[in-house]
Amino acid sequence: MADVVFDQASRIYTAGAKPAVDRLDLTVSDGEFVVLVGPSGSGKSTALRMLAGLEEIDGGSIRIDGENMVGVSSKDRDIAMVFQNYALYPNKTVGENMAFPLKMAGVEKSARAEKVREAAAILGLTDYLDRKPRALSGGQRQRVAMGRAIVREPRVFLMDEPLSNLDAKMRVSTRTEIAALQRRLGVTTVYVTHDQVEAMTMGDRVALLADGKLQQFATPADLYDRPANAFVAGFIGSPAMNLFTVPLTERGVRLAGHELALPRDVRATLGTHQITEVTLGIRPEQWTVTDSGTEGIPARVDVVEELGSDAFLYGTLAESTGDLSDDSAVLTGSGQDAVVVRTGGRSGTRRGDRIALTPSVEGLHLFHPESGERL
The missing domain is CATH 2.40.50.140 (Nucleic acid-binding proteins)
Structure with a gap:
């Protein structure tokens, strides 16, 4: 596990244009579940991709457990990412999908099998290890994607709108499962969503972004009770203030x-x-x-x-x-x-x-x- 620090981190796609992420200052404590939320174009996904090493850092720095990540490749950051579209191999079984990152890392077959069994037990996937992804529901596929991240035992989990493809009822049950699982594992987690209800019900703290700038970083209760500005006030709450x-x-x-x-x-x-x-x-x-x-x-x-x-x-x-x-x-x-x-x-x-x-x-x-x- 590790803490994560955004220190004046910026991402600029076009010289002279407004930054996609503008001098973001944010500290995620060790073992904390932090949600990045905001409207489309707010910079939340870009900030996550910067942390993952999928986007360059054009200014400032990002540190994981005190180590500066500028110039460090994704594979060397000891992070695991869960995507919106599951990204499962359709020709592999659930067990094979979950074991794949371990296989690529050269972990022995017996050790891979043991880690997959442990993760499957945590996620309720034990009975589905021999099935192909097409035989699973959307919620089950998302749990497989999470299982693939869990077996790696990373320092940081990154989740990019993992519930967007689920129906409303499945979103509610799956977000509860994710929050409970994160607290059980105690792994530092940064989670991106556009859904403020999802953010308020899952995060230990919530960072609200707009136009690439951090508007407020606080607990869900503080965001609701003491919004820092009119934008936060109008965004947090359903219906809005x-x-x-x-x-x-x-x-x-x-x-x-x-x-x-x-x-x-x-x-x-x-x-x-x-x-x-x-x-x-x-x-x-x-x-x-x-x-x-x-x-x-x-x-x-x-x-x-x-x-x-x-x-x-x-x-x-x-x-x-x-x-x-x-x-x-x-x-x-x-x-x-x-x-x-x-x-x-x-x-x-x-x-x-x-x-x-x-x-x-x-x-x-x-x-x-x-x-x-x-x-």
Whole structure:
């Protein structure tokens, strides 16, 4: 096992162009499970390939267990990689696929067989060792790919979106298996995914990238509770945090014509930034829903997603209930006035209902309107 350090690591594909990975600083502790997550083009897969030796390091360095990897070939880094497409040999059995890297390393046949049996027992593949990959399900094939990595006993596991080819139900069960297996083996693991739910449920810590830059590196709870900027706030959470650009008032902020009072210390902090408006963030679960006409911000429900134990209300805020009386005036899923609210399941709320919303002041998030940084 080993720790992994990205020290101002950069990758530039075209001279003069924006780096694909821009001065990435990241430390993965020995035995830790770290997830790199971000939208398409964020640089997460490039960073993983830099660590694997599949991409050059154009600036800075990457160290594994203190050893600088610049100029070191992939085969000499003592890492094992699990790919999205499994990369299994169709003409070899499960056992032969798992044993192949050991065979290439010159390990004796008896020792190979013993390591394969041990890995197969861990992964629940003992009964499938004589089958060909075509006779396995997608989840089983992914476990074979992981078994091939496990038998090598590497210092670091690298996983590049290994669940992307699985259906939704199989993804949930397989990600649980991977997380449990990593904790059992205790091998340092760097895992790439575009799915923020996958990242939040699997990683000890999560690194969120965008445009090649690290936005925040923290535990899943810290990412959710204290996002470093508006991008993190809007990316982490399903559904995402509600973000509104609102004017400041003497007592707080004004949202949809309604003043939300803020604590004195928060107002004092805002006053030091010389701004007249702020980006206000409210999680879907931080709203209290009451009947229309009661105290709160009037809103109309446009869509209801019933999920059994929970429901999500997608609607539109208004400065008064009269603003919502005309169907043609209602927004449907975008714009400054769109809002998402989480409620209990079977609440009885239906499309077209008028409701009143009151946010929890303790749960408000405030970001700079231009830089997006947390205030």
